[in-house]
Amino acid sequence: MTPTPGAVAVELRALRRSFGSVVALDDLDLDIAPGELVALLGPSGCGKTTALRVLSGLEEADSGQVLVGGRDITHVPPNKRSMAMVFQSYSLFPHLTAAGNIDFALSLRRVDRARRRGIIDHHLDLVGLGSHHDRFPTELSGGQQQRVALARALASNPEVLLLDEPLSALDAQVRVQLRDEIRRIQLELGTTTLFVTHDQGEALAMADRVGVMRAGRLEQISAPRDLYERPVNEFVAQFIGSTNRIHGRVSAGHVRVLGEWLPVLPGSPTEGAGVALVRPERLSVTPAVHAADERGFEGTVRQVSFLGDHARVYVTLHDDTELQAFVHSRDTHGLGLGERVLVAVDKAPVLVTA
Amino acid sequence: MSRAVTRRRRQRALRIAVLGVVGVFLAYPLYALFEFSIRFPLTGAYSVDAWTRLFGAGDGARLQPLYTGLVNSLLIAVLTLSLMFALLLPTMVWVRLRLPRLNRVVEFLCLLPLTLPAIVLVVGLVPVYRFIATRLLDTHAVWLSFAYVVLVLPFAYRALDAGLSAIDVRTLVAAARSLGASWPTVVARVLLPNLRGAVASAAFISIAVVLGEFTIARMLARENLQTGVMLVNQAAPQVAAAVSLLTLLFGIALLVGLSYITNRAHRRPRRRDS
Ligand SMILES: Nc1ncnc2c1ncn2[C@@H]1O[C@H](COP(=O)(O)OP(=O)(O)OP(=O)(O)O)[C@@H](O)[C@H]1O
Numbered sequence: 001m002t003p004t005p006g007a008v009a010v011e012l013r014a015l016r017r018s019f020g021s022v023v024a025l026d027d028l029d030l031d032i033a034p035g036e037l038v039a040l041l042g043p044s045g046c047g048k049t050t051a052l053r054v055l056s057g058l059e060e061a062d063s064g065q066v067l068v069g070g071r072d073i074t075h076v077p078p079n080k081r082s083m084a085m086v087f088q089s090y091s092l093f094p095h096l097t098a099a100g101n102i103d104f105a106l107s108l109r110r111v112d113r114a115r116r117r118g119i120i121d122h123h124l125d126l127v128g129l130g131s132h133h134d135r136f137p138t139e140l141s142g143g144q145q146q147r148v149a150l151a152r153a154l155a156s157n158p159e160v161l162l163l164d165e166p167l168s169a170l171d172a173q174v175r176v177q178l179r180d181e182i183r184r185i186q187l188e189l190g191t192t193t194l195f196v197t198h199d200q201g202e203a204l205a206m207a208d209r210v211g212v213m214r215a216g217r218l219e220q221i222s223a224p225r226d227l228y229e230r231p232v233n234e235f236v237a238q239f240i241g242s243t244n245r246i247h248g249r250v251s252a253g254h255v256r257v258l259g260e261w262l263p264v265l266p267g268s269p270t271e272g273a274g275v276a277l278v279r280p281e282r283l284s285v286t287p288a289v290h291a292a293d294e295r296g297f298e299g300t301v302r303q304v305s306f307l308g309d310h311a312r313v314y315v316t317l318h319d320d321t322e323l324q325a326f327v328h329s330r331d332t333h334g335l336g337l338g339e340r341v342l343v344a345v346d347k348a349p350v351l352v353t354a
Numbered sequence: 355m356s357r358a359v360t361r362r363r364r365q366r367a368l369r370i371a372v373l374g375v376v377g378v379f380l381a382y383p384l385y386a387l388f389e390f391s392i393r394f395p396l397t398g399a400y401s402v403d404a405w406t407r408l409f410g411a412g413d414g415a416r417l418q419p420l421y422t423g424l425v426n427s428l429l430i431a432v433l434t435l436s437l438m439f440a441l442l443l444p445t446m447v448w449v450r451l452r453l454p455r456l457n458r459v460v461e462f463l464c465l466l467p468l469t470l471p472a473i474v475l476v477v478g479l480v481p482v483y484r485f486i487a488t489r490l491l492d493t494h495a496v497w498l499s500f501a502y503v504v505l506v507l508p509f510a511y512r513a514l515d516a517g518l519s520a521i522d523v524r525t526l527v528a529a530a531r532s533l534g535a536s537w538p539t540v541v542a543r544v545l546l547p548n549l550r551g552a553v554a555s556a557a558f559i560s561i562a563v564v565l566g567e568f569t570i571a572r573m574l575a576r577e578n579l580q581t582g583v584m585l586v587n588q589a590a591p592q593v594a595a596a597v598s599l600l601t602l603l604f605g606i607a608l609l610v611g612l613s614y615i616t617n618r619a620h621r622r623p624r625r626r627d628s
């Protein structure tokens with residue numbers, strides 16, 4: 001990611017916000033680099049929307065600071081901040097057409113009447129709705145409404161773009177298509193963007209960095225690959241992707257799992273017994289008859305879920321450990337129910353919990 | 355197929371019959387009022403004398419209460435509407451945005467006047483109006499608006515509530531604010547255009563209530579349209595009947611206009627401006 005000229009940095013400093021006894025933001029710190037797209041993930045009610053609303057000024061923080069481009073805007077009202085937000089629920093003004101909605105945003109930013117037409121055309125084209133100028137929101141599908149909302153947000157040329165689960169009301173196919181489009185446009189314009197989502201696939205696919213929140217705090221924020229492969233704690237490891245919990249013994253920075261010594265990640269205990277969190281794609285499962293050198297542990301196939309390009313194979317080891325492994329579709333022969341199999345593990349670093 | 359046609363025909367006939375009965379039920383009193391205004395009760399002779407006296411000159415002095423009452427009622431209507439909207443709209447929007455849990459409380463308070471008979475209300479209003487007349491303002495009838503705001507509250511609340519429920523106030527306001535709209539802009543350019551039907555309903559129904567109010571004005575000894583009608587009724591009953599008829603027709607026109615506007619408001623977004 002190269003910083004775009006004019007892009008601004010966003011800094012959230014120790015933000016606190018409670019609603020009655022519910023602490024929605026608990027000293028939240030977050031830095032977003034100029035032009036970066038950061039995705040926030042987390043369970044329902046962990047404060048993602050609240051963080052976005054505080055950044056946009058729609059919600060006041062009890063304490064803490066919001067800085068954009070180095071300026072402290074903590075007490076600036078939302079209409080004086082240069083931001084635009086796309087919401088989970090449809091937010092187009094029902095009495096205005098698609099073009100009218102964008103025109104409204106432009107008039108609020110005091111754009112010349114003469115220049116507006118061109119900007120409207122450009123942005124509707126950008127989201128692929130060049131021929132829908134005069135449609136009212138009720139005449140647009142959900143996906144199209146969200147596209148117009150995105151066009152409206154982008155047309156107002158915000159310093160910071162805020163997206164609160166803009167895709168969650170759409171069906172899977174439109175969702176994937178639109179998320180790729182949002183990312184393409186965001187990279188093109190280089191607008192600093194905070195994207196909130198429930199969908200980890202979405203977050204991992206789109207973001208420069210992904211933050212995982214829990215109970216009003218940021219547990220970890222890293223590039224998607226690091227977040228997946230090097231989680232800092234059990235919550236993050238469990239929240240992103242799936243994990244196997246395998247008992248093992250830690251010694252000298254390594255843990256003994258399925259007959260292998262795997263390096264442990266920071267945050268793991270340095271000595272003694274623990275539970276290693278191993279990703280399913282790090283396990284390989286082969287029919288026991290083919291295994292000549294007998295490396296790996298023996299188990300029985302309990303269940304196979306065929307998922308198209310891969311299958312999820314559930315295996316029970318002889319010591320009753322339950323495991324799941326991802327197996328490429330072409331390698332699933334001989335992995336029927338009740339078959340005896342050998343399970344082996346890659347030598348990748350793992351997180352161990354006590 | 356022919357059975358379907360017969361059934362449709364029968365339904366049509368039934369619909370016309372029902373409409374006819376309801377129409378007669380509503381229209382006959384109006385007709386009776388009209389007949390009373392043009393037929394002298396003692397002799398049974400027909401004349402449009404009452405109507406010419408109402409609109410022509412000549413009888414000005416005797417009809418004075420009517421004119422005073424009409425002007426007062428119109429002034430009261432204007433002030434009542436202004437107060438009602440200024441009070442209700444911001445409150446209802448604010449509650450929806452910030453205090454959704456208070457929604458029930460506000461609804462209860464607004465519907466409360468429905469349960470109070472006007473005569474009971476007056477008992478409480480007398481000392482209030484004594485204070486208004488002697489300390490605050492004067493005895494002008496236009497200050498009846500304060501009481502009438504309370505009377506129209508349930509109807510106006512219902513109308514505005516329906517309008518606000520039809521749009522996602524929270525999201526629309528948040529979207530407008532984050533795009534750079536000030537509060538006045540939000541109200542004028544986002545909320546009002548989407549509440550046009552609801553605002554019109556609230557206004558019309560409130561006007562109808564204000565123009566028809568008698569009890570409170572009479573008990574507080576203020577002059578409005580209905581007290582004027584009553585006064586003239588003693589001196590010139592036929593003129594009073596003519597005025598009542600006109601008031602009723604005006605009220606009906608308001609309500610018909612209301613249903614027309616609300617229907618159109620529902621349909622409008624579907625229409626294509628090509
Ligand atoms: N206006 C409000 N009044 C009262 N409580 C609120 C309000 N807004 C948020 N909360 C509470 O604050 C907490 C965080 O809410 P928030 O909407 O930020 O969660 P979220 O992470 O966006 O959840 P979701 O994924 O379900 O959208 C929740 O417990 C919620 O109930």
Ligand SMILES: [Mg+2]
Binds near residue numbers: 050
């Ligand atoms: Mg949310």
